[in-house]
């Protein structure tokens with residue numbers, strides 16, 4: 037592990053300060069959290085007028101384009117009667133989540149989106165300047181939070197086929213054992229969309245010292261259709277220090293409402309709880325309960341998303357562009373040229389695509405929107421990239 041593989045606190049703070057300067061804002065704690073995922077350009081978009089925002093094809097943030105189903109909207113609407121309360125019936129959200137996973141309510145901690153939980157875990161397990169180890173690119177908020185508070189992130193590169201190098205993670209965990217706070221494994225990984233197989237998860241957990249906490253981020257669990265994949269919740273039930281995080285932002289379409297959670301051993305939840313805000317609205321708690329019950333809607337979203345993903349990947353292949361195989365509601369296509377100007381070209385055509393994910397500087401991350409958005413993406417892609425790609429004889433490279 038050399039210096040190049042660490043995310044330095046100074047470097048990250050510099051980036052945020054620059055973004056804050058653009059906006060004329062003081063770099064508050066909240067801004068740190070937001071800019072972890074948003075570029076200055078994204079922040080500009082957030083200030084666009086409502087009409088402009090609505091008009092964009094929004095395939096940049098791996099959101100669910102369909103919105104919550106009727107059952108969830110109804111439950112949330114009913115819960116507005118608690119808007120003026122601190123203490124109110126919450127629909128039994130913690131119990132419903134516990135039941136879903138076959139665990140006790142003591143094994144669940146709720147958060148305002150799973151993003152809050154990732155910060156909570158980072159803060160809890162890097163006390164005493166401990167480090168986090170994971171891969172890059174991945175969901176960088178984890179490393180950015182840790183380095184912004186005090187600690188250090190050691191990030192390893194992906195394999196040549198964009199997978200997470202399990203033997204290297206094991207080696208790094210052993211090498212840094214004394215200062216290791218936790219390991220981060222995003223499964224499936226964002227931004228690549230690739231899974232860590234169930235065999236690899238076992239290999240990792242059996243290969244590292246038994247007391248090292250492992251955060252397994254399953255934000256995109258619900259989109260996976262691959263028999264080599266399995267949730268890691270059973271490892272927690274075996275008594276291992278595995279913390280699984282889930283979100284209602286993706287399959288349940290509640291990103292703007294903020295609900296996520298962690299599943300972990302009781303003692304680990306107790307360690308994390310003091311760092312969580314517990315600021316979750318009555319409305320989303322009721323929405324979450326209804327979402328868990330509406331498995332039919334989730335199955336529909338999964339199917340249409342996978343169908344559209346495969347159709348879009350096929351279309352791009354026809355134009356001569358290969359994509360990384362994905363098990364999520366997004367994928368990366370190899371542009372064979374720098375991604376930054378292409379992102380801007382898409383924006384000019386009214387299509388918001390993913391930000392750059394260095395070191396994958398020639399890959400574009402495309403979230404799966406609704407059929408109309410994917411049509412607009414395809415038309416724009418052909419205009420920006422398509423002409424000449426096949427004719428130039430670089431098909432597939």
Ligand SMILES: Cc1ncc(COP(=O)(O)O)c(C=O)c1O
Nearest residue numbers: 149150151175226255283285296
């Ligand atoms: C891998 C991963 N984990 C966690 C999150 C956080 O999502 P939320 O805070 O909306 O639950 C995201 C958001 O895109 C993500 O991609």
